Amino acid sequence: MSALRLLINGARGRMGQMLIACAQGDATLNVTGQIDVGDDFAAALAQCDAVIDFSHHNTVEPVLARCVEAGKTLVIGTTGHTDAQAAAIRHSSAQIPLVFAPNYSIGVNTLFWLTRKATEILGSGFDLEVVEMHHRLKKDAPSGTAKRLAEILAEVRKLQYNDDVRHGRHGIVGERTDTEIGMHAVRGGDVVGDHTVIYAAKGERVELTHKASSRETFARGALRAALWAHAQPAGLYDMQDVLGLK
Numbered sequence: 001m002s003a004l005r006l007l008i009n010g011a012r013g014r015m016g017q018m019l020i021a022c023a024q025g026d027a028t029l030n031v032t033g034q035i036d037v038g039d040d041f042a043a044a045l046a047q048c049d050a051v052i053d054f055s056h057h058n059t060v061e062p063v064l065a066r067c068v069e070a071g072k073t074l075v076i077g078t079t080g081h082t083d084a085q086a087a088a089i090r091h092s093s094a095q096i097p098l099v100f101a102p103n104y105s106i107g108v109n110t111l112f113w114l115t116r117k118a119t120e121i122l123g124s125g126f127d128l129e130v131v132e133m134h135h136r137l138k139k140d141a142p143s144g145t146a147k148r149l150a151e152i153l154a155e156v157r158k159l160q161y162n163d164d165v166r167h168g169r170h171g172i173v174g175e176r177t178d179t180e181i182g183m184h185a186v187r188g189g190d191v192v193g194d195h196t197v198i199y200a201a202k203g204e205r206v207e208l209t210h211k212a213s214s215r216e217t218f219a220r221g222a223l224r225a226a227l228w229a230h231a232q233p234a235g236l237y238d239m240q241d242v243l244g245l246k
């Protein structure tokens with residue numbers, strides 16, 4: 001079988017560089033395009049089977065349009081999308097195999113699975129808080145992973161993400177309500193990505209934590225997602241699909 005030809009968008013960025021490094025020496029992958037700001041996306045697109053986009057969330061609509069037009073498999077790694085951008089992703093997935101995951105690490109996807117189970121088991125008597133920490137250069141907050149964790153909490157507790165997630169606290173905010181999900185974004189140094197879900201009740205507390213110490217885990221997961229998705233029919237997939245966790 002011939003190697004999957006990949007176009008990396010955001011190639012000069014932190015994730016782009018890690019993707020290129022991880023793909024080197026893998027006989028199943030061939031990076032045929034490395035695109036960043038100002039490069040010719042269309043020419044590189046013609047040479048590839050699949051696109052992995054770790055550039056910026058504002059690029060997603062043109063990237064979707066080009067991949068749909070050319071019939072290319074797409075793995076979206078960017079986070080921080082607006083509601084309109086997320087809707088465009090869902091719409092395009094009717095026409096191409098598309099993987100969209102807030103986090104491509106196997107450990108974090110296990111954390112997603114554990115969070116759903118723990119929330120079901122612990123029930124409504126526990127207060128829910130999500131804390132994330134990332135390096136000082138991260139542009140969006142909260143992280144896509146923290147958002148997904150809060151979505152899982154909201155799904156299980158039958159809450160609404162937009163209404164019930166409370167971003168930080170400041171001033172005389174009053175007592176905590178039973179239904180709020182606290183969300184806290186910490187920034188500093190070179191932290192690759194820490195996420196903790198806290199379940200706090202009277203007399204006990206459960207904390208589920210994942211800490212990434214290298215971007216390699218995200219890169220290897222995204223490369224695995226591209227290989228997997230290229231063999232699938234058009235549709236919207238996430239890393240739980242890629243790993244067979246559903």
Ligand SMILES: NC(=O)c1ccc[n+]([C@@H]2O[C@H](COP(=O)([O-])OP(=O)(O)OC[C@H]3O[C@@H](n4cnc5c(N)ncnc54)[C@H](OP(=O)(O)O)[C@@H]3O)[C@@H](O)[C@H]2O)c1
Nearest residue numbers: 010012013014015036037054055056078079102103104218
């Ligand atoms: N899903 C996951 O597992 C996961 C893991 C890690 C990171 N991420 C996300 O991946 C994205 C990139 O993260 P990063 O840390 O690699 O950021 P980064 O170092 O800033 O890299 C992004 C690269 O994309 C470039 N870029 C910006 N606009 C572009 C455009 N229109 N076309 C082509 N390239 C463009 C940037 O150029 P300039 O510097 O000139 O703007 C930069 O070289 C972020 O959204 C981050 O949250 C996701």
